[in-house]
Amino acid sequence: MLDREVPVTKKIKKVALVGSPNSGKTTLYNWLTNSNFKTVNYPGATVEFAYGNVNPALGSDLIFIDTPGVYSFQPKSRDEEVAMDAIYNNSVFGEVDGLIIVVDGTQLERHLLLAQQALETGFPFLLVLTMRDILQKANIELHKEILEKEFGARVVFFDGMLGQGLQDVILESANLKKTLSIEKASKWNDQKSEQLSARRQVLATRSLPNCEKKTFRHQTDQVDSLLLHPVFGLIFFFALMTVLFSSIYWAAAPFMDWIDQGFSWTAQTVLEKFPDQLWAEFFANGILTSFSAVLVFVPQIFILFFGVGLLESSGYLARAATLIDRPLAKIGLSGRSFVPLLSGFACAIPALMATRNLSSKRDRLITQLVIPLMACSARLPVYALLIGFLFPESPLFAGLALATLYLGALVIGAVASAILNRMIAKDQSGYFMMELPLYRLPKMSVILTQCFQRTKAYVKRAGPAIFIFAVVIWFATNFPKSEIHEQQLQQSYAGRAGQVIEPLFKPMGVDWRVGVGLISAFAAREVFVSSLAVVFQAANDDEATQQEALISQMHQARNSDGELIFTISSVIGLSIFFMIALQCMTTVAMMQRESNSWKLAIVQLIVFNGVAYALAVAVVQGLRSFGVA
Amino acid sequence: MARVIVICMSNLNQWAEHTLNKTKECVIDSFAGPLHLQERLREMGLSTGLVIKIKGRAPWKGPWLIEYSETVLAIREQEAQCLIVKSL
Numbered sequence: 001m002l003d004r005e006v007p008v009t010k011k012i013k014k015v016a017l018v019g020s021p022n023s024g025k026t027t028l029y030n031w032l033t034n035s036n037f038k039t040v041n042y043p044g045a046t047v048e049f050a051y052g053n054v055n056p057a058l059g060s061d062l063i064f065i066d067t068p069g070v071y072s073f074q075p076k077s078r079d080e081e082v083a084m085d086a087i088y089n090n091s092v093f094g095e096v097d098g099l100i101i102v103v104d105g106t107q108l109e110r111h112l113l114l115a116q117q118a119l120e121t122g123f124p125f126l127l128v129l130t131m132r133d134i135l136q137k138a139n140i141e142l143h144k145e146i147l148e149k150e151f152g153a154r155v156v157f158f159d160g161m162l163g164q165g166l167q168d169v170i171l172e173s174a175n176l177k178k179t180l181s182i183e184k185a186s187k188w189n190d191q192k193s194e195q196l197s198a199r200r201q202v203l204a205t206r207s208l209p210n211c212e213k214k215t216f217r218h219q220t221d222q223v224d225s226l227l228l229h230p231v232f233g234l235i236f237f238f239a240l241m242t243v244l245f246s247s248i249y250w251a252a253a254p255f256m257d258w259i260d261q262g263f264s265w266t267a268q269t270v271l272e273k274f275p276d277q278l279w280a281e282f283f284a285n286g287i288l289t290s291f292s293a294v295l296v297f298v299p300q301i302f303i304l305f306f307g308v309g310l311l312e313s314s315g316y317l318a319r320a321a322t323l324i325d326r327p328l329a330k331i332g333l334s335g336r337s338f339v340p341l342l343s344g345f346a347c348a349i350p351a352l353m354a355t356r357n358l359s360s361k362r363d364r365l366i367t368q369l370v371i372p373l374m375a376c377s378a379r380l381p382v383y384a385l386l387i388g389f390l391f392p393e394s395p396l397f398a399g400l401a402l403a404t405l406y407l408g409a410l411v412i413g414a415v416a417s418a419i420l421n422r423m424i425a426k427d428q429s430g431y432f433m434m435e436l437p438l439y440r441l442p443k444m445s446v447i448l449t450q451c452f453q454r455t456k457a458y459v460k461r462a463g464p465a466i467f468i469f470a471v472v473i474w475f476a477t478n479f480p481k482s483e484i485h486e487q488q489l490q491q492s493y494a495g496r497a498g499q500v501i502e503p504l505f506k507p508m509g510v511d512w513r514v515g516v517g518l519i520s521a522f523a524a525r526e527v528f529v530s531s532l533a534v535v536f537q538a539a540n541d542d543e544a545t546q547q548e549a550l551i552s553q554m555h556q557a558r559n560s561d562g563e564l565i566f567t568i569s570s571v572i573g574l575s576i577f578f579m580i581a582l583q584c585m586t587t588v589a590m591m592q593r594e595s596n597s598w599k600l601a602i603v604q605l606i607v608f609n610g611v612a613y614a615l616a617v618a619v620v621q622g623l624r625s626f627g628v629a
Numbered sequence: 630m631a632r633v634i635v636i637c638m639s640n641l642n643q644w645a646e647h648t649l650n651k652t653k654e655c656v657i658d659s660f661a662g663p664l665h666l667q668e669r670l671r672e673m674g675l676s677t678g679l680v681i682k683i684k685g686r687a688p689w690k691g692p693w694l695i696e697y698s699e700t701v702l703a704i705r706e707q708e709a710q711c712l713i714v715k716s717l
């Protein structure tokens with residue numbers, strides 16, 4: 001993963017940050033290179049290497065490489081392999097010139113293992129001790145000279161919160177010089193492991209002489225006694241998930257109104273100022289309508305990212321993974337699947353990558369296959385529109401309906417994974433061991449920056465598709481011009497083509513116009529909403545906002561037989577279709593990359609869409625046969 | 630005298646329970662089971678002679694929570710069985 005375009009020449013020194021999971025590598029990397037990579041209080045957050053030039057303001061000509069956390073130089077999961085590849089055989093510049101072994105100062109006894117292994121590799125290295133602020137807060141002095149003597153390497157303190165020690169890290173990195181030939185770290189036998197472990201204990205005790213046992217974990221332990229409690233812990237977990245997913249709806253409402261009103265006002269003003277002008281009509285009814293239909297949901301997406309960000313930085317994710325490991329194991333997943341699945345609620349792409357820290361290939365595969373079923377943020381506008389249609393007056397019910405759809409995604413994911421669990425041969429390589437990190441108070445500035453970035457990326461990603469479909473659908477529905485206004489849509493290019501595709505969508509209880517929306521959703525799911533807005537001509541001629549206008553058009557829309565299109569059954573059918581359909585081609589490409597199989601990615605594409613269609617049809621027809629409109 | 634737990638299938642779900650004293654502490658006596666798991670456990674800082682404290686267990690007989698060297702590790706029964714423990 002490229003941080004930014006960095007000219008890589010042979011002369012520039014490349015230094016890789018290596019360390020145990022959650023030791024603060026990415027935090028240090030961000031300071032060094034002025035980057036904004038996601039730092040998460042969860043062991044195993046980084047799953048891809050990144051590289052970047054040292055922040056120019058800090059001088060020095062160095063390239064730093066962030067790597068996924070490793071417990072040793074003998075990789076046991078995909079992310080650990082990525083880390084080892086990054087230092088020995090990096091796809092951009094081969095072998096690195098030196099290492100920074102990042103050691104959490106509060107975890108010396110365990111984290112020094114990597115320094116012991118680094119000695120065997122021949123890489124010149126420097127030890128960076130992070131979490132200095134925590135040591136200082138506990139009034140604990142760390143005698144770094146003991147470690148310097150032991151490892152024959154420089155030791156630098158670094159405070160990830162304030163960035164103190166950054167200059168020293170850069171200075172010492174610049175001084176790293178390769179003098180030995182580089183080798184792979186050897187596998188230790190039991191005896192050697194024991195010896196070195198005893199040595200680490202001695203080192204930790206000597207360098208932290210005034211550190212009593214359990215100095216750092218006191219508060220964390222108290223919180224854990226509640227949050228990992230067999231009864232209360234579970235109640236908290238489910239309550240938290242419900243609050244997160246339902247708050248998306250109600251907390252965003254006022255902001256959505258502002259955006260909607262802003263767009264409506266602009267569209268109205270343009271139409272009033274330039275009556276009967278074709279370009280004004282195109283701008284208001286095509287472009288503005290399309291963008292407002294999707295952008296109005298941006299606050300919801302922001303709140304989703306914010307909620308996930310809070311969870312990520314608090315340290316709770318590792319607890320949630322632990323709480324849910326057992327039920328997940330029953331259906332072929334692992335507690336380690338929880339974080340990829342949760343990030344699947346934001347976007348499937350990083351979620352698929354996050355599966356790299358699952359140790360078992362089988363668990364990884366099953367997790368990858370069910371991730372696209374999680375209700376990603378691109379589905380949010382679609383759900384919000386459909387829910388807005390069903391519960392126009394009640395934000396509480398709408399919020400609960402949304403939480404139900406999210407829960408539904410989990411249920412469908414669980415069913416799919418249980419089926420896969422029976423189909424895929426078992427393997428023995430899976431295990432679940434999860435360190436529970438210290439709880440930390442989330443740093444608002446970091447979370448908000450990350451939220452803004454992710455929201456911006458979301459808009460940027462969907463933007464071009466929304467624009468292109470706005471243009472295409474507006475022209476296709478407005479031309480050729482019909483003499484009779486009422487027949488415009490039927491006579492248009494889109495209307496004529498629509499007759500051809502209509503039989504496919506009729507069983508789902510919808511007409512060709514919704515069909516156009518469903519097809520356009522393969523460009524980006526959100527485009528379904530913007531396409532509907534254009535195709536149903538949801539420009540507001542009266543006082544209503546764009547959003548209200550679209551929903552009111554949906555209430556009135558009838559098919560060629562004069563039947564209402566949007567009814568309870570067809571809206572439920574559409575929801576089910578969107579819950580299962582795999583419409584995101586980037587996900588398909590990523591699935592291919594992560595599973596290393598085109599066949600799998602294509603089978604998944606066909607099966608998910610086939611099942612989505614069949615289930616939607618079955619539910620609509622089933623409901624109608626029971627008399628539900 | 631220290632009592633070593635003999636791990637056998639019928640003893641599943643009982644890891645460490647016999648060894649626990651009031652403080653719920655026990656000591657690692659040796660390692661067993663698949664080699665890659667033994668290796669990983671050692672890499673995570675567990676070693677023979679190390680005193681660990683059993684803090685509890687996640688619901689539905691989920692992972693054990695064990696505390697050692699300033700950290701808490703959640704670990705499934707199956708993997709915990711690789712740690713042969715004895716009472717202090």
Ligand SMILES: Nc1nc2c(ncn2[C@@H]2O[C@H](COP(=O)(O)OP(=O)(O)OP(=O)(O)O)[C@@H](O)[C@H]2O)c(=O)[nH]1
Binds near residue numbers: 021025038047130440
């Ligand atoms: N208090 C304190 N927290 C820190 C410090 N450095 C990092 N953190 C926090 O520790 C957590 C982990 O930091 P990361 O930088 O993501 O750790 P990492 O080593 O990249 O972790 P992986 O990618 O999972 O291997 C985050 O919540 C950081 O905010 C520090 O010096 N002091």
Ligand SMILES: [Mg+2]
Binds near residue numbers: 026039069
């Ligand atoms: Mg990281």
